[in-house]
Amino acid sequence: MHKKIVICIALTTLLLTGCWDQIEIEDILQVGAIGIDKYVPAAEDNKSINDKQPIEEEIEKNLFIYTFAFPELNIEELSNIVISSVGDSLYSIGRSLTNRTNHEMIYGHLRVVVLNSDVAKDERAFREILDEVEDHEFISRRVILLMTDEAAADIINVNPEINPIVGRFISEMFSRKDRSPRAQRGDISSILGDIHESGNALIPKIISGEKDVKISGAGVINNYEFIGWLDELDTTQVMIFRGDADIVGTRIPDYKGVNIPIDVQYKKSKLKLVESEDNIKIVAEIQAEGDIKRASFEGKVDTLNPDVVKDIEKTACDTVKKQMESAIDNVQKEFKTDVLNIDRFLRRYHYDLWEEVRGDWDEIFPNIDIEVDVNLKIRRVGLAR
């Protein structure tokens, strides 16, 4: 008798799979991407979304436009459904959307959040959005966080030709290991980590095209506020400096009249603190190996000649060093924001010094000396000399 009951119970549990809190799977909208824009009521028509409220109050309420993209189910051709709504938080939008759709929205498979830069310019709004994402039980920490200076809704509305589901397209782009480091890691876990650590971070920038999107450069966050865009070349250099870059294509534009592209594999960079009395000096040792991808057909550059290779090596080192120094200069002088993670280096390896400087790090960082020591070795030259 006992056995029969146990078998019955076991079998019923099998039948119950796929049922989750009384929601059928067809009635679920799997949000794949969210775009967040700042809501600015149009001045000329002087109308608010809620007629009873004056516009001023609405602005004060910190309203956002949320744009959601869902993959359309039950259809042979993949495409997105896009819904957009105005509200003060993801939660309240979710509530109000219950009166607009017959489906339940869930965020368990959310891949991408795109922020308009105006949202990030406002510290309060930015902190609210970040906490919303970190607090949410179902939003994974692998979600990609991006910034854009266009309307975030435009990015969400793009249907990339390669994969029309925009959320999945972008997140798969970020999970490519060989991606060129023109934008930094986008997963919200690492960005939140950076912001928790110092209030500073880089958030990858996304640009929309007609039929595709492109990640390029990064938005600089200083003290929980967006302060400007770092362009893609500088971002690459910052990534190399931080040791987050793997493969970077670089080139020597004019080596004896030949344009030589080099495929460079970076190792983790090593930082060193050089003791000096008047200033903090950091030396970054950057090690890399490169392959020459092209010289010139029967040209002057003989890549089987070790002296020539050594010379190319030296030029390449100088090129990388120059680029990096200009990027570091930009970060220190223009943005005055430690996105090079030197604060983290000091905290980890020189805790006593860090204790002394942590209070005024924002003022100290722009004036410290950073020296770059590039050591690039060319290993392979291709199949023809």
Next chain:
Amino acid sequence: MQNNNDTISINQLIFILMLTMVGTGILTLPRNLAEVVPYDQWIILLAGGLLALSIALIHGSIVKLSPNKQYFQTLCDALTKPIAYVVGFAYIIYLTVFIALITRTFGEVIKAFLLAKTPIEVINVSILAVSVYLARRGIEVLARMMEFIFPIIILFSIFIFGLSFLESDFLNLLPVFKIEFNDIIKGLPVTLTSFVGFEMILFFGGYLDKPQNAMKSYRAIIAVLCFYLLVVIATFSQFGPIQMKYLVWPTIDLFYTIRLPGLFIENVQVIVMGLWILAIFSTIAPMHLAAVTMAESLTKSKDQAYLAAPFLPIIYFISIVPENISENYEMISKYTNYFSSIMIFVIPLIILVSLVIQKKLRRKVQINA
């Protein structure tokens, strides 16, 4: 009922102890450690483990000194009968409230991650009902259940924590050896909380088939310590000490970061929640049984089965006393800091001292005679 052959082996006891210790604390341990110091959290953990180890040795020797006796009997021998009744009753209250607080945490986590629309009352009562079922069956069934659960939990959790190391940065553990002695002392209560549960040996030691092996129970502490080290290193190398302070349940967040192309399920945390429910159940059930056996001794009943169910409403009502989750955690930390340390450390120490003195006196009497 197998009341007549209620014996367990030392290995079974070790399984029970290990699984009782690993419970709700595992979700919050990394954050609690991060709040004490921004570095060297693993040293605090080691120190806490050593302290727990020494307390476990005290418990072990109590069991060894009064073999095959129920804990209440030991209390009577050591503290005289009237005091033993008071202390025994205090133990029942201690266990009941502790189970209640764990149940509440369990309900909150399940409600947040799995059953958002199920009332917390239903969640709490369901787990307690299963626990009642097990407590009715006595120690043997419990021991076999733990033997059964243990490999499932261990195999899966090592696999899953291993996955989490794929994307972690061990430099987050730096700087090392910066910690000062005061910080270690400050952090001890936090870590000791995570080892609560090893006092089960006091309640179940009487069932051991070979009581002289009781000291071997220290192995349970070492195993759990290793497991906690794994958890702490995995979470800290993922989040770093600064971000950790802001995460309510860092251990769950850890599994939200796992990304493995080609993994057959996208969200590993589903497995984790399944394991965690088992882990919580294996904390609640032994404590429940311990409370029941104590009640059995106090009431001098012959069978403990009918005493299991009355605990359910009491535990349930205590579990809904905290108004919100913050208050719940506040209560747990106060409770374990004060009440637990008395019940786990102070009282057993007194008992041990009393038992040792009695033994010496007895020997003297024998020699003199």
